[in-house]
Structure formats: structure tokens, C-alpha cells
Amino acid sequence: MTEELIKELKHVKNCLVNLEMSGDAWEEKQEMIQKLEDVTTYLKDALGQGIEF
Numbered sequence: 001m002t003e004e005l006i007k008e009l010k011h012v013k014n015c016l017v018n019l020e021m022s023g024d025a026w027e028e029k030q031e032m033i034q035k036l037e038d039v040t041t042y043l044k045d046a047l048g049q050g051i052e053f
Helices: 002-018 021-047
Strands: none
Touching: 002 021
16 A cells, blocks of 8 residues: 555656746745655655555
8 A cells, every 4th residue: 555655646746746836836836745755755664664554
């Protein structure tokens, strides 16, 4: 399940990257992308330790 979750998070991140935004919306988008990357990294680390979500 963790691998599927990682794939879905990457898909959401790619969708955000492809959105055209400017100003405050662009900054918020960048924050969301960073948080998604952080969660993906956490899940990959957990998966490497044998933890399954």
C-alpha cells in the first residue's frame, strides 16, 4: 500500500507543477509541492525500514 500511496502523491505533485499560477497562489503551490516531497521522502524512508502504511 505504501508504494501505491507514493505513486499517488507523485501524481498529485505533478498535477500541481503543471498548474499555471502567479503571485500568492504560486507561493502557496510551491509550499504544497515541498510538503508533498517531504511526505514522499518520509514514506520512502519508512518503506526502507519495513514499515507499511
